[in-house]
Amino acid sequence: MGHGHRRGHRGRGPGGVPPRTDGERTLVLPGEEIDVRGLQPGPGTYRVEGRTYASVLGLLSRRPPVVRVIPLSGRYLPKPQDIVVGTVTDVQTTFWLLDIAAPRWAPLHMTGTPWKIDVGELGQYLRVGDTVVVAIESIDPTGRIGVTMLGDDLGKVDGGTVVTISPAKVPRVIGRSGSMIQMLSAETGCRIAVGQNGRIWVDGPADGMVRVREALRLIEEEGQRSGLTERVAGYLGSTRDPNDARGPIPTPTRPPFEPPSPLDPGDEPDDGDDEVGPAPF
Amino acid sequence: MGSVGAKEVPVLLSPDGKRIDGRQLDELRSMRIVAGALHQADGSAFVEWGANKVMAAVYGPREVHPRHLQQNNKAIVQCKYNMAAFSVDERKRPGLDRRSQEISKVIAEAFESVIFVEEFPRTSIDIYIEVLQANAGTRCAGVVAASVALADAGIPMVDLLPAVAVGKVAGQIALDLKKEEDNFGEADLPMALVPQSGRLVLLQMEGHMTAEELSKSLDLGVVGCRAIYEKMKQALRDRYQLGGPAEGASA
Numbered sequence: 001m002g003h004g005h006r007r008g009h010r011g012r013g014p015g016g017v018p019p020r021t022d023g024e025r026t027l028v029l030p031g032e033e034i035d036v037r038g039l040q041p042g043p044g045t046y047r048v049e050g051r052t053y054a055s056v057l058g059l060l061s062r063r064p065p066v067v068r069v070i071p072l073s074g075r076y077l078p079k080p081q082d083i084v085v086g087t088v089t090d091v092q093t094t095f096w097l098l099d100i101a102a103p104r105w106a107p108l109h110m111t112g113t114p115w116k117i118d119v120g121e122l123g124q125y126l127r128v129g130d131t132v133v134v135a136i137e138s139i140d141p142t143g144r145i146g147v148t149m150l151g152d153d154l155g156k157v158d159g160g161t162v163v164t165i166s167p168a169k170v171p172r173v174i175g176r177s178g179s180m181i182q183m184l185s186a187e188t189g190c191r192i193a194v195g196q197n198g199r200i201w202v203d204g205p206a207d208g209m210v211r212v213r214e215a216l217r218l219i220e221e222e223g224q225r226s227g228l229t230e231r232v233a234g235y236l237g238s239t240r241d242p243n244d245a246r247g248p249i250p251t252p253t254r255p256p257f258e259p260p261s262p263l264d265p266g267d268e269p270d271d272g273d274d275e276v277g278p279a280p281f
Numbered sequence: 282m283g284s285v286g287a288k289e290v291p292v293l294l295s296p297d298g299k300r301i302d303g304r305q306l307d308e309l310r311s312m313r314i315v316a317g318a319l320h321q322a323d324g325s326a327f328v329e330w331g332a333n334k335v336m337a338a339v340y341g342p343r344e345v346h347p348r349h350l351q352q353n354n355k356a357i358v359q360c361k362y363n364m365a366a367f368s369v370d371e372r373k374r375p376g377l378d379r380r381s382q383e384i385s386k387v388i389a390e391a392f393e394s395v396i397f398v399e400e401f402p403r404t405s406i407d408i409y410i411e412v413l414q415a416n417a418g419t420r421c422a423g424v425v426a427a428s429v430a431l432a433d434a435g436i437p438m439v440d441l442l443p444a445v446a447v448g449k450v451a452g453q454i455a456l457d458l459k460k461e462e463d464n465f466g467e468a469d470l471p472m473a474l475v476p477q478s479g480r481l482v483l484l485q486m487e488g489h490m491t492a493e494e495l496s497k498s499l500d501l502g503v504v505g506c507r508a509i510y511e512k513m514k515q516a517l518r519d520r521y522q523l524g525g526p527a528e529g530a531s532a
Contacts, residue, residue, distance in 0.1 A: 027521055029514050030432055031440030031477045046397070046439070053477060055397060055437040057517060072521055074435020075323065075342065103342035103356075103404045142353070143402050 025061065028054040028069055036067050044069025076101045076167040076197035078145050082136045083154070085162060085195035086147070091123050098132065098147065101164070101197040106145035108134060113149045131157050131201060133193050157193065160203025163213055165220040167198035172219050172228065180219070180229060187236045187249060188212050211239050291461050294451035301462065306455045309445070309505055314425070314516035316433050322409075324434025326516070328426040331459055332416035334368075337426035339434040342404035351405070355398040360389035360408040362423055368415045384420045385410075391424060391473050391483040397437040406436060417463035418446040424473050424483065429513050433520070443509035444473035444483060447498040449490060454497050456505045470498050474506035 028034065034045060034052045039062060041052045054060070058069040078084070078100065086098035089105060097105040108126075110117045112134075115125055126132065133154050137146040149155055165173065173194055174181050185192050188211050190204030202212045215232050222228060233249045240246075293301055300306070310331030319325035322338035345351035362384040366375050388410070396406060408430070410423035424444035432441060448458040449468040463469050468488030472481050481499075490498065 027518060029441065029517055030438040031475075044437070048477070053439075055439070056435055057432045057521065058435075071435045073324065073433060103401050105344055 025059040027058075027072075028060050029057050030055055034060065034067060034069075037062070039067040040065050042066035042068035044071060072168060073166070075103050078102050078106070078136045078139060078197070080136050080138055082196040084134060084136065084147075084197040085157075085193060085199035085201050086132050086134055086197075087162070087199075088126050088128050088130045088132065091126070091128060093119055093122070096122060096126050098134065100134075100145070100147070100195075101167070101199055102145060104143060104145060106134075106136075106147045108132070108147050108149065112137075112147065114155070126156060131160075131162055133157060133195070133201065153193070157201050157203070160191070160201055161209060161213075163200045163202060163216050165198045165200065165216055167196065169220045170194060170196055170198055173200065173216065175229070180232065183229075183233065183236070183249060184212055184215055187240075207241070211236060214239075290465050293462055293465060294453060300450070300455060302459060304457075306453055307501060307504070309457045309508060310459065312509065312512055314429060314512055316429050316516045316520040322430070322434070324430040324432070324436070326426045326429035326433060328422050328429075330418065330422045330425070331457070332414060333412070333419055333422045334414040335419060335422040335426045336411045336413060337423065337430040338409045338411075339406065339427065339430040339436065340409075341406035341434070341436070342401035343407070345403065345405040351403045354402050356396070356401040356404045356406050358389045358393045358396060358398065358406050358408065360385045360392070360410065360427070362388060362410040362412075362420065364412040364415060364419070368412045384423070387483060387485065388420065388424055388427065391442065392427065392431065392438075394482045395439045395442060395475055396431065397439075400437055406431075415460075417458050417460040417469075418471065420444075421446050421471050421473070425509060425513060429516055432517055440475050440477040441510060441513050442473050442475065442482065443506040443513060444471065445502055445505040445509060446471040447502040447505070449488065449494060449498075454494060454501055456501050468494075468498075470495075470502065472499070472502045472506070474503055474510075476507060476510050479503070 032054045034054055036052050041047055044054060044056045044058055045052050045068060046055045054069045056069050056071045057073060058071040061068050061070050084100045086100040086106065088096050089099045090097035095107045095109045098108055100106050110122060113125065117125060132149060134147040134149050135151055135154055137148045139145055172180065181192060181194060188204060188208035190202050190208045190212050192212065193201040200216060202209050215235060218232055218235060219228065222231065237249050291301055298306065313329040315327045317325060318327040318336070319338055322340055324339040326337050328335045342356050345357060350357060362381050364373050364381065366372050389408070392408065408427045410427055412419045412423065421444035424442055428442040431438060445456065446458050447470045448455055448462060448466050450462045450466040455462065458466060458469060468486060468490045470486045471483065473483035474481055
């Protein structure tokens with residue numbers, strides 16, 4: 001068996017089915033014991049009396065010096081420099097509150113916008129229900145999420161619609177070097193802003209928006225299987241306007257995903273490129 | 282045994298040790314669990330246990346409303362257990378009643394002991410348990426459903442929380458009471474176990490038992506909980522291993 005994962009249920013009761021491996025990544029559940037193999041226990045784990053257990057449902061990941069569990073579910077957990085799509089839920093005297101699909105709302109201060117606003121005038125710029133694209137600036141020790149609208153490609157968006165997917169699937173929506181999102185945008189004629197929080201703003205011709213929505217649903221539900229790019233291209237091609245005279249949809253070729261072998265010292269650390277978050281399963 | 286009011290008391294235990302539905306004293310009812318049954322909730326689970334049908338939905342961690350309930354250093358856990366009007370023989374009047382409030386409180390406290398609430402200060406983890414069909418042990422079915430729903434929602438926990446009601450029928454300790462056994466038996470003991478530590482985080486009793494019977498009940502309950510634990514894990518594996526909607530673990 002893959003990593004030689006030690007049975008986590010020895011002597012603990014009936015059964016003792018070892019966790020199954022999913023393409024070299026083991027699925028673990030809260031309470032399942034983890035064989036740390038000398039690594040430091042990281043996020044998604046906890047220790048009791050010298051033994052380490054998973055705390056969330058997710059994929060076990062061993063990247064020295066840390067062993068962690070990558071959650072397969074759960075709300076978006078903000079990280080500085082992430083770009084997210086949010087909705088205004090409250091207007092206060094000097095700031096707005098944004099719902100960014102995280103455990104807490106994020107305050108956007110009036111100084112974090114490109115507008116010159118007087119105190120009390122905030123409602124003239126952003127109202128409850130408006131959609132904005134913002135960047136996470138900081139997360140302070142009490143958990144307060146600082147966001148800003150100052151920056152390229154940030155700001156209020158008008159029109160269009162927001163589609164919600166699981167944050168874990170966002171890397172698949174972007175694709176390697178943005179290939180998937182570029183294909184979606186080019187094929188449908190829609191402008192698309194992908195938030196790391198799983199909120200995706202889409203605007204364009206009505207039929208294009210329908211196709212984007214369906215393609216995103218495909219990615220969310222089947223993203224873990226191989227050949228996703230081809231299947232999405234296939235869907236887009238089959239739903240093209242009959243008068244569309246463009247050639248076949250280019251699907252960028254890329255080497256097949258090769259899971260690290262069990263003897264690897266470990267994957268390279270995240271270098272902050274497009275595919276942040278869990279690696280494709 | 283004779284009659285109780287207008288109803289006749291059923292034979293709860295036959296001479297050859299079989300219960301009213303043919304089960305052995307230490308036998309669980311059949312159980313089916315489907316993780317992720319609801320797409321809108323952050324996490325959800327549907328449990329069929331004997332004739333019980335229970336749905337649980339989890340939202341959170343999310344902002345607390347009303348604000349004054351929030352805790353600076355941790356998430357609060359709120360639970361609303363409710364029985365649908367059609368879930369029982371005699372229509373249950375809709376709305377909060379004392380029993381639902383008690384069960385809600387007891388379940389919220391059980392989960393508070395296993396959820397890593399310190400990871401999400403100033404938020405609330407909201408658990409909704411809806412009983413669609415009731416046949417004794419609904420609070421245990423609710424705990425099982427809510428536990429799977431919490432894992433489905435990605436909430437960090439010490440462990441899943443299997444739960445079961447042990448009881449005394451016709452003088453014998455029996456596992457997983459059904460409706461007639463609960464109504465006409467001598468004691469009912471719902472409990473929830475943290476398998477990782479072997480500790481109980483929910484334990485209530487109605488009825489009469491000796492200390493020795495209690496001890497025997499706890500042992501039997503722990504064995505029952507461990508069996509249920511495996512089914513809960515299987516339901517989650519079914520959902521996440523293939524990534525699609527789950528078929529659920531069958532009994």
